[in-house]
Amino acid sequence: xxxxxxxxxxxxxxxxxxxxxxxxxxxxxxxxxxxxxxxxxxxxxxxxxxxxxxxxxxxxxxxxxxxxxxxxxxxxxxxxxxxxxxxxxxxxxxxxxxxxxxxxxxxxxx
Amino acid sequence: xxxxxxxxxxxxxxxxxxxxxxxxxxxxxxxxxxxxxxxxxxxxxxxxxxxxxxxxxxxxxxxxxxxxxxxxxxxxxxxxxxxxxxxxxxxxxxxxxxxxxxxxxxxxxxxxxxx
Numbered sequence: 361x362x363x364x365x366x367x368x369x370x371x372x373x374x375x376x377x378x379x380x381x382x383x384x385x386x387x388x389x390x391x392x393x394x395x396x397x398x399x400x401x402x403x404x405x406x407x408x409x410x411x412x413x414x415x416x417x418x419x420x421x422x423x424x425x426x427x428x429x430x431x432x433x434x435x436x437x438x439x440x441x442x443x444x445x446x447x448x449x450x451x452x453x454x455x456x457x458x459x460x461x462x463x464x465x466x467x468x469x470x
Numbered sequence: 471x472x473x474x475x476x477x478x479x480x481x482x483x484x485x486x487x488x489x490x491x492x493x494x495x496x497x498x499x500x501x502x503x504x505x506x507x508x509x510x511x512x513x514x515x516x517x518x519x520x521x522x523x524x525x526x527x528x529x530x531x532x533x534x535x536x537x538x539x540x541x542x543x544x545x546x547x548x549x550x551x552x553x554x555x556x557x558x559x560x561x562x563x564x565x566x567x568x569x570x571x572x573x574x575x576x577x578x579x580x581x582x583x584x585x
Binding site: 392402403404405406409451452453454455456457458459460461462 | 474501503505514515563569570571572573574
């Protein structure tokens with residue numbers, strides 16, 4: 361997604377928190393931030409989304425800066441099964457078409 | 471509950487043959503989407519079905535591609551006269567359909583290889 365910028369890769373130690381950054385400096389007021397991940401050879405998996413407030417669910421937390429120009433996905437206790445490509449997406453309310461960029465390849469190491 | 475299922479999981483075909491890919495959405499989901507993902511490429515939207523409305527076919531790359539959704543549930547993506555550039559993973563997703571930005575839940579995909 362050309363509207364977001366993510367680091368190409370990052371490593372994380374098993375059991376530690378993984379903090380995945382995403383820049384979306386041109387985000388509009390009606391655009392949500394979504395996170396998906398894709399484990400090798402599987403379909404994309406929804407993780408979390410938010411508009412401006414921080415969000416938490418059973419998988420992760422999403423922290424969105426006050427100016428909404430960046431966000432961080434937090435996996436609180438990374439496991440080896442969290443190794444995947446993580447995609448940050450900015451999506452307007454009127455658009456149902458998902459589009460992924462290169463994402464961040466996260467490798468969780470024992 | 472059961473997620474989105476797709477079949478077959480892998481399909482190898484010869485150039486020029488027709489293929490059919492099947493998607494079973496999550497029960498109760500009225501919206502269904504087809505995407506494809508080529509090796510090293512991002513996600514490419516193909517088609518969107520919502521209830522009884524006319525589908526959005528704007529993402530279909532050529533008239534060799536078509537899709538239908540019978541009874542508002544199962545969907546079939548058909549590729550006629552397959553070409554090598556059609557090789558990709560074809561992903562199906564479904565959502566509740568209450569809003570245009572409902573969360574989409576994906577199936578495992580069908581990996582198509584055209585020889």
